[in-house]
Amino acid sequence: MKKMALTLLALAATTLAHARDDVVVLPLADVVQMGLDLGKLDGSVKFYLSGAATPRVSAQLGDDVSNKKTNGVGKDDAAACKWAALSALMAFEASAKQKDANAVVDLHSFYKRNPKKDPVNFECHAGNVVIGVALKGTYARVAK
Template identity: 55%
Template sequence: MWQQKTHRLHKNSFSFPLHLLILFEEKMKKLLWIPVLAVAAFAAPAMARDTTLHLPLSDVLQMPEAKEKLDNSFKFFLAGQATPRVLEKLGEGVSNPKTSGFAKSDETGCKWAALSALISLQKSAKREGANAVIDIVSFYKKQEARNDITYECHAGAIIVGVALKGTYAKIAD
């Protein structure tokens, strides 16, 4: 005789599928962030900041870090500044350093980027036998901006940059 077996429900028989449902819901909540982050990533360039600052080069040269890292016998002159007699011009150089603007004011980031540019120009000029960089101009996006007091700096939301171009020279002492 055939007996039909009745299936008895165990009190925990539905906990396993319910657990899967809860896991699925948690995963879906996390996955919903993907489109939000994608939109934010593509929208960020549209909202990118590029603030132009014009700051005195003398402020950079007076920084304690500049006094440590730059040779005090080496000189820098912006275009339009009076220089000692130029004995010989030894070529040109460009420096375009970037620095992090994170947790820094725009002005502080600009000073650091400008100091990096001066260090780079000094190093290149010394290799050529120069004791000065003269006729320094800002050179952002290869566009010259001349000023005998200030340099141009561009501060973004994350990156700060200064581009300087100058002529390596031997000058009279």
């Protein structure tokens, strides 16, 4: 019995030592288009990554973070990352509507509270089981 417990403990330690945390970088525009095509986003809220050209902001309506995860078992990392990012954008869109915002500006990756700003891409982290995306942005009203 003791030998079995030690074997299980060693196996668990080995598995944890080899845990995966791959960084996947993808264009946000692909996720927005996927959301529009699938009817998950309605286009009433625009998303502007940090550093990207943004229309004039007439009002800032608060910051927010959306941290979404999905099961990555047996899934392609890029596809799962896009799905997690779409979930985050859907949450931003719903909150933006409640705040009477028509955009989320200064949107950037915020995984483990570490800001990564890129005018085109977002960052996703793919593990052995879970794939996650964390985005931070500011709700705003922008010129149309």
